[in-house]
Structures are given as C-alpha cells and as structure tokens.
Amino acid sequence: MDGFPACSLPGPAGALRPFSVVRDRVPAEIAARVAARFGVSEAAAGVGDALDVRAAAAVLLAQADRDILRGAFGLNRFLTVELTEREEGTGAIDADWLGAPPVERGFYLSLTTGTAYGLQCAVLVCDELTRRGVLTPERRGNVELCLHEAIANAIVHGNLGIPSATKEQPEGYRLFSRLLRERLGDGAVRQRRIDIFARWTADSLSIAVVDQGNGFDAAALPQDTDSGAHSGRGFVFMRALARRIHVTDGGRCTLLQFDL
Amino acid sequence: MNFQVHRSSETIEVLLSGRLEFTDHDSLPDLVDLLNNEGTRRFILDMDGLTFIDSAGIGMLLILQDEAEQRNIKLILRKLQGDVLRSIDLARIGEVVAIER
Numbered sequence: 001m002d003g004f005p006a007c008s009l010p011g012p013a014g015a016l017r018p019f020s021v022v023r024d025r026v027p028a029e030i031a032a033r034v035a036a037r038f039g040v041s042e043a044a045a046g047v048g049d050a051l052d053v054r055a056a057a058a059v060l061l062a063q064a065d066r067d068i069l070r071g072a073f074g075l076n077r078f079l080t081v082e083l084t085e086r087e088e089g090t091g092a093i094d095a096d097w098l099g100a101p102p103v104e105r106g107f108y109l110s111l112t113t114g115t116a117y118g119l120q121c122a123v124l125v126c127d128e129l130t131r132r133g134v135l136t137p138e139r140r141g142n143v144e145l146c147l148h149e150a151i152a153n154a155i156v157h158g159n160l161g162i163p164s165a166t167k168e169q170p171e172g173y174r175l176f177s178r179l180l181r182e183r184l185g186d187g188a189v190r191q192r193r194i195d196i197f198a199r200w201t202a203d204s205l206s207i208a209v210v211d212q213g214n215g216f217d218a219a220a221l222p223q224d225t226d227s228g229a230h231s232g233r234g235f236v237f238m239r240a241l242a243r244r245i246h247v248t249d250g251g252r253c254t255l256l257q258f259d260l
Numbered sequence: 261m262n263f264q265v266h267r268s269s270e271t272i273e274v275l276l277s278g279r280l281e282f283t284d285h286d287s288l289p290d291l292v293d294l295l296n297n298e299g300t301r302r303f304i305l306d307m308d309g310l311t312f313i314d315s316a317g318i319g320m321l322l323i324l325q326d327e328a329e330q331r332n333i334k335l336i337l338r339k340l341q342g343d344v345l346r347s348i349d350l351a352r353i354g355e356v357v358a359i360e361r
Contacts, residue, residue, distance in 0.1 A: 118283050152282045177285045233315035
C-alpha cells in the first residue's frame, strides 16, 4: 500500500466531511490549520485569491474549473482542494485532507462531485503527471484509462450512489440517465468529495481515488464480464492495464499502481 | 461526444467524434431513436473521430446493439483506432458486435 493514508480518509458513509466554506475567501481558521499542518506562515496559507500566493503549501479553491485547476497545479504545491459551500465556516473545520502528508514526489487533489463530473479529471491529472515528468506518452494512455475508470466509479457508483446493475434492466439506460440528473441536482450529493492522491518513485506510480459513497464488496466483483453485458468493465480494464489494483475502505478507495 | 447523421435508403451512418464516456448517457436515447427510422437495415457507427471510449461508452454500444437487434437492424462499428481500438479489444465486444477493421 506504500503507506497510503488517503485510503483511510473518508468519513461515515454518505456523510459530508466537516469541511468548510467559501466563495470569495478562505476562512482564517482553515488557513491557520493549513499553516500549522504544512509549516507555512498563516499569511501565506490564508489566501483569498489562492492562485496569487506563491509561498503557500496548499492551494484552496473556492470554485474549480479546468483552467483554475491547471493554474493551481502550476504552482507546484502538494495540496489542491476545492472548498465546498456548506457550513459557511461555522462548522468544525477538521477536514480529512489536512491529514494528507505532503510528499515531495506527489500531489493531492480534492474536488466536489459536482465539479469533478464532466471535468475529465483523469486528463487533468495525467497532464499534470506529464508536466512533472512522471508520465511518458507511451505510459500515459493506460494510466489515463485506469484512472478515468476509477474516478467514474467513484463519482457514479460511489458519491452519486447509482448501482451498476441499473443499466442491465429493460430500458435501464433511460433510468440511469434520469438518476444521474436527479443526483447531480441534489446540492448535498454534489458536494461529496472525490480525492485523488498521486505519488511516485523513479520506477513506480501509485494513485488513490477516494469517494464518500456507501462503498461496495470488492470481493464480489467478477473477474471477467460477459461480452454482452452493459456494465462492469471498468475493473476489467484496470486489472488488465495496471500493475496492481487494490480496493480498500469498504470499496471507497481504489489504489492503482503502475510501473514507470 | 458529438455525432453527425448521414442517411441513405437502408443505411444510417453516424459519425462519432470526441470522447464517449460516462457523462454522455444523455445522448444515448437520441441514438436509439435513430433506429426507429423505417426501412433501416444497417446502422453504422463511424468511430474515426472518436479519441477515447471508457467502459460506460462500451456499455452504450452494447445497448445500441441490443436495440438494433430487436429491430432486425445490423449494427456495425467502423474505423476504430488508437485508444478506442485498445478499449474495444480489451472489452472483447467483437464477439457480439460486428466490427469492420
């Protein structure tokens, strides 16, 4: 497991982490905790416009889109977190991401489900791994597909709670689309987090994808999928293309490992 | 994913482009509706412009295959390449869907 603490991060099933706020500024309490955790000055970590601060160990985003995330990655910080709108800074600010250990060869990205859906996170993460010299063009395709599948599972089956079997019933695809729209329209569901934690050595890359859904029994996953089945191939792809895949935390964490 | 439709007497050809993935489920009913065109015998998906397909996208192709079969229409996948071909091969859907290499 390479000491992947991200896999023990999620809170209770279906619960939002006691995360905090913010639209236009990072609350002082969060800034203080970031500063304490990562050993930077509060002034540096407590940023309203996080992208303007070069000294911070963390980049905290009030909102995230593709360009903002690329800009945040460009700061070469370990931690990139999109804050949620809930709690307005009054709740307990004891966010799990503060426990993610900063490592030199790695980064941690935490997004809300509403943002992660449709953002092509796997492309963004692989772009960043390429920019940091971790992924070669030859390795990238397989890593991107595996990561995409892990993220898609985390979003759809994890945080949105839509069972894979939905598509197997007659006209199930119409029900699946309806459920997607309904769940994405639920503000509380949209704010569940997708965490991606990448770290690497000279010859190995590990990526953990963590959701806040109800989990599943990984032991019950079939080793193969009927060639005509409408679902269930994500793990087939990951098993075929990754050196190792490990599911922990009751199905809420998928750890992918690749040779470099 | 985007698509363009070309119709001839017995054939509907759909040119897919972009990425076909789990966020594209809303497009599937539109593709299924094309199968209801009277007199259609062949439904060709031209994948030359497709750059990526995930397991959900492959599931959509298999749903189209089932829907086509129910209407006695032959579904054909055409011009697969690159990452799309890799995913299709990994999924082994050539056992149930006609693929023109």
